[in-house]
Amino acid sequence: CWMKVSNRGDRKAIINVVRFSSDGKASLCYEFDYESEVSCIILAGGAEVVLDQYRFAEAEEGERFMLLVTDSPYDTHALQMLLKQKKL
Numbered sequence: 001c002w003m004k005v006s007n008r009g010d011r012k013a014i015i016n017v018v019r020f021s022s023d024g025k026a027s028l029c030y031e032f033d034y035e036s037e038v039s040c041i042i043l044a045g046g047a048e049v050v051l052d053q054y055r056f057a058e059a060e061e062g063e064r065f066m067l068l069v070t071d072s073p074y075d076t077h078a079l080q081m082l083l084k085q086k087k088l
Contacts, residue, residue, distance in 0.1 A: 005067065006048040013043045014070045017051065018083070022062025026083040029065070031076045040073050 007013050017029040030053070032039045043049050 002050055002052040003065075003067070004048060004050050005043060007043045007045055010045040011071060012045060014040045014073055015043050015049070016041060016068045016076070018066045018068050020064040020066065022060060028068075028076055028080050028083065031080050034077070040076070 003017065005015055018026055019029050020026050030041060030051075041049065041051075
């Protein structure tokens with residue numbers, strides 16, 4: 001099972017997916033290395049993307065997923081650390 005995300009606006013969007021486990025912990029599904037060629041998933045205005053790299057079908061019972069959309073890039077490592085510190 002995968003997600004397909006469409007951007008019906010005219011501006012680019014930076015997207016990711018947040019996984020909420022059954023015990024309330026949150027984490028990013030897509031985290032990028034500082035040395036990788038890409039640092040985020042950019043979705044151009046009017047475009048769509050299939051997020052098939054993450055196996056949403058293997059989710060545990062009680063897990064939830066939330067699409068995260070911003071208009072500017074962010075450090076996925078820093079956000080991942082913040083999410084690990086919180087129980088939502």
